[in-house]
Amino acid sequence: MEHKSQQRDLATSSPNLVLYSYWQSSCAWRVRFALNLKGLSYEYKAVNLAKGEQFSPEFERLNPLHFVPVLVDGDVVVSDSYAILLYLEEKYPQKALLPDDPQRRALNLQAASIISSSIQPLHMLSMLKYFEEKMGPDEALLWGQSCVEKGFLALERLLKDFAGRYATGEAVFMADVFLAPQIAVALMRFKIDMSKFPTLGRIYESCKGLPEFVGSLPQSQPDAEQ
Amino acid sequence: MATIEEPKNKLKLYSYWRSSCSCRVRIALNLKGLSYEYIPVNLVKGEQFNPEILKLNPLGYVPVLVDGDFVVSDSFAILMYLDEKYPQHPLLPRDLHKKAINYQAANIVSSSIQPLQNLAVLKFIEEKVSPDEKLPWVQYHIRNGFAALEKLLKDHAGRYATGDEIFLADLFLAAQLHAAIKRFNVDMTPFPLLSRLHEAYNELPAFQNGMPENQPDTPSSSTT
Numbered sequence: 513m514e515h516k517s518q519q520r521d522l523a524t525s526s527p528n529l530v531l532y533s534y535w536q537s538s539c540a541w542r543v544r545f546a547l548n549l550k551g552l553s554y555e556y557k558a559v560n561l562a563k564g565e566q567f568s569p570e571f572e573r574l575n576p577l578h579f580v581p582v583l584v585d586g587d588v589v590v591s592d593s594y595a596i597l598l599y600l601e602e603k604y605p606q607k608a609l610l611p612d613d614p615q616r617r618a619l620n621l622q623a624a625s626i627i628s629s630s631i632q633p634l635h636m637l638s639m640l641k642y643f644e645e646k647m648g649p650d651e652a653l654l655w656g657q658s659c660v661e662k663g664f665l666a667l668e669r670l671l672k673d674f675a676g677r678y679a680t681g682e683a684v685f686m687a688d689v690f691l692a693p694q695i696a697v698a699l700m701r702f703k704i705d706m707s708k709f710p711t712l713g714r715i716y717e718s719c720k721g722l723p724e725f726v727g728s729l730p731q732s733q734p735d736a737e738q
Numbered sequence: 739m740a741t742i743e744e745p746k747n748k749l750k751l752y753s754y755w756r757s758s759c760s761c762r763v764r765i766a767l768n769l770k771g772l773s774y775e776y777i778p779v780n781l782v783k784g785e786q787f788n789p790e791i792l793k794l795n796p797l798g799y800v801p802v803l804v805d806g807d808f809v810v811s812d813s814f815a816i817l818m819y820l821d822e823k824y825p826q827h828p829l830l831p832r833d834l835h836k837k838a839i840n841y842q843a844a845n846i847v848s849s850s851i852q853p854l855q856n857l858a859v860l861k862f863i864e865e866k867v868s869p870d871e872k873l874p875w876v877q878y879h880i881r882n883g884f885a886a887l888e889k890l891l892k893d894h895a896g897r898y899a900t901g902d903e904i905f906l907a908d909l910f911l912a913a914q915l916h917a918a919i920k921r922f923n924v925d926m927t928p929f930p931l932l933s934r935l936h937e938a939y940n941e942l943p944a945f946q947n948g949m950p951e952n953q954p955d956t957p958s959s960s961t962t
């Protein structure tokens with residue numbers, strides 16, 4: 513299943529890249545977005561989380577935590593979107609996703625970390641399922657919403673004085689790669705009112721206009737269900 | 739050997755004794771021989787929301803590092819900043835594959851374990867499920883993460899997590915292992931590699947001096 517990438521830098525694309533992904537996973541989405549930005553083509557291997565394919569012995573060998581995304585680059589296997597981003601950044605430096613300026617660099621690492629540690633793990637589907645079982649769907653939804661709102665408030669404060677068209681200025685970087693999928697999920701799953709977070713809302717609108725982002729959308733993936 | 743860089747102004751670290759995220763940074767500062775002013779922020783008392791603290795760090799999180807005019811929070815961002823600015827005792831190996839293993843181990847801890855044991859989540863479980871559910875919840879997630887770490891590091895560990903030198907993964911692991919064993923009574927029998935690493939970290943002054951029980955704001959009654 514070849515991913516049709518909008519921009520392709522043939523001189524630096526690697527024919528060895530394989531991405532294990534699920535169309536609805538916001539973590540996999542981050543990596544799809546990043547790969548598109550770097551002009552890297554890759555083979556898309558779908559792992560159907562709804563059907564429990566992440567628990568297959570083959571996938572367990574790739575990631576014993578049973579999460580997507582997992583990137584395979586030749587004989588290197590990297591799981592976790594944060595680790596994958598940092599790996600890609602060093603191995604394929606075209607279209608840098610971290611700025612050189614130390615302050616903006618730190619901001620990008622921090623924003624991505626807030627999303628990947630303080631927001632997403634607390635509302636991922638397996639977590640919501642647990643809360644639904646223990647306290648019912650309404651409480652579980654409220655929990656998800658409060659995690660997102662708390663994190664978005666932090667991000668709004670963090671980025672307010674630095675954002676331009678994108679999170680840390682006029683170019684797309686790692687913060688945007690993490691933020692855009694997270695905002696999409698916040699809207700779809702938790703109906704967050706983004707007017708409370710104007711900086712984040714503006715960043716999201718900017719990302720939505722990028723072909724690299726459009727190509728990474730869940731509904732554009734080979735395993736998207738209608 | 740890398741030049742020993744010294745900060746122009748004394749570093750300041752906003753920290754809470756028990757915060758494992760703060761612990762990671764304390765260890766890094768010790769390894770790099772960087773002295774710093776320790777500014778305690780009592781999370782249980784909500785001090786992170788005091789106006790003076792919020793002015794400096796509107797996020798209300800610890801740790802926060804202040805280096806002259808430069809303010810950075812989030813342990814991962816702080817560690818990467820420190821490693822670039824003060825390259826003595828590098829926190830990352832040169833080899834990219836080994837580097838990626840370090841990033842993965844660090845993120846297993848920072849995304850799949852630690853967030854599920856922090857105060858806000860535990861309070862929520864206590865209130866909405868039951869106080870009896872807290873410990874099993876934390877232990878479940880720690881065991882899950884530890885099982886993954888055992889597998890990830892199996893082919894890479896040496897004396898330490900990714901070889902015979904201390905790197906980023908060790909900082910995250912040391913803090914998490916301490917919390918798992920001292921606070922949450924996790925049975926380490928299924929995790930022989932992590933148990934061995936925990937013992938190795940106990941021998942290192944840079945690690946021990948960063949541990950919760952050895953901080954300026956450690957309550958005198960606390961043993962962990």
